[in-house]
Amino acid sequence: MKKNIKVGVVGCGYWGPNLIRNFRALPDCQLQLMCDLSQARLNHLRQLYPEVEGITDFAHTLNGAGLDAVVIATSVKHHYPMAKASLLAGKHTFIEKPMASSAEQCEELIDIARRQGLVLMIGHTFLYSPAVRKIKELVDWGDLGEIRYICARRLNLGLFQKDINVAWDLAPHDISIVLHIMEQMPLSVNCRGSAHVTPGIEDVTSMCLNFPDNRSALIHSSWLDPRKTREMTIVGSKKMIVYDDVAQIEKVKLYDVRVERPPHYDTFGDFHYAYHYGDMHVPYIKQEEPLKSECQHFLDCINEGISPLTDGVRGLELVRILEASSESLRQSGAAVALRSSGAREFRSSTVPLDRSDARPRQVSSLMPEAGSVETCITG
C-alpha cells in the first residue's frame, strides 16, 4: 500500500506556491507545512490553504515537524545548505533547478543522499512535460534520424535576478531538454553574453554545447526581449521538429524536410543538393501540468524506493555545464572543456536506491543562515 508522504515546502516566493498547490492536490501526499522568511507570504498562502501550517523557521522543518520529505524552492544560493541539512536530517529532498551553485556542492549532496538511502530529485520540470515526452518518443523511435543540432531560444522581458545571470536562470530548462535528447554530455561549452542592466550579471547569453560527432546545441537566453519566446528546433538527418512551448495548441510540429548531398557525381555541373519537402505533422499531445507529473514522480520514487529521472546526477551534469558557461564568459567565449566529457550511458529508466546504510541525524548546527526576503524571478 502506498504511504501517505508528509511534505514541507520551503520558499513561498514566485515558484514555491506552484509546488504547494500541486503537492496539496496529490492523493499520496499530506502537505504539512510551508516555510518562508516572509510572514506576509505565509499569511497570503494560509488564506488559500488554512489547514497547512506556515512557519518562518527552517530548523523546525527538519527537526520538529515529522516530515518525510522537504521541497526546496528558495533562490539558488540557499539550495546547497538547505538540501544538505535536509538530507542529513533523513528527509527525502527535492531541489528546484539549478541544483546548487557549484558541481562540488552537487557531488556532496549526491554522496549524502546515497549514504542515507534517500531520494534526491531536481526540478528539471520540462522533462515531465507531455510535449518534451512526445519529442523524446519521436527521437527514440528514429523518426528524425541522426540528431544533428538543436537550437533553443528562451526570451522575455525580465524577471531580472541579482545573484545569478540569465544562463543560470533560464538555460537550465533548455540544457535539461538537450541532454535528454542527446543522451550525452557535451565535450565543451562556449558562452558569450553581455550585462546591459546590472553590471556583472549577464542578461543576454548565447551558449553553444559541443557534442561528439560534430553535433551541437545553441541556447540563447535573454531577460531583454519584448516577446516571451520558448522555442526549440531539433534537426535530424531525416526530419525536424519545431517545439513552441508558448503556443496554446500544436506545440510540437514534425517536418518531413531534409537536405542531402548526392553520394557520387562526375562533374561539378552534376553536383546539386537534394532538398526534400514533405508533410508537416502535428502529433496529439495530452494536456497535463508538467509540475503535477513531476511532484507525483517524487512521491512515487519515495514510495517505490527508486531514483528519479531527474536525480542528483542529472542536476550535477547541468551545473557542470553552467559552471563551464561562466568560465567561458570570463574568457570572452573561449571553449571550455568539461571534466567528464564525451559519451556516457544515460539511464533510460529509474534505478533502485540503496537504503542499507540509511540513518537520519539531528542537524541544528547545519542550518543555513537566514537570508533576506527575495524578489520574484521567472521560470
Ligand SMILES: NC(=O)c1ccc[n+]([C@@H]2O[C@H](COP(=O)([O-])OP(=O)(O)OC[C@H]3O[C@@H](n4cnc5c(N)ncnc54)[C@H](O)[C@@H]3O)[C@@H](O)[C@H]2O)c1
Ligand atoms: N522549475 C521551474 O520551472 C521553475 C520556475 C521558476 C523558478 N524556479 C526555481 O525555483 C527557485 C525559487 O525561485 P523563485 O522565483 O520562487 O524565487 P523567489 O525569490 O521568488 O522566492 C524564494 C523564496 O524563498 C524564501 N527564502 C529565502 N531564504 C529562506 C530561508 N532561509 N528560509 C525560508 N524561506 C526562505 C524567500 O523569502 C522567498 O519568498 C529557484 O531555484 C528557481 O530557479 C523553477
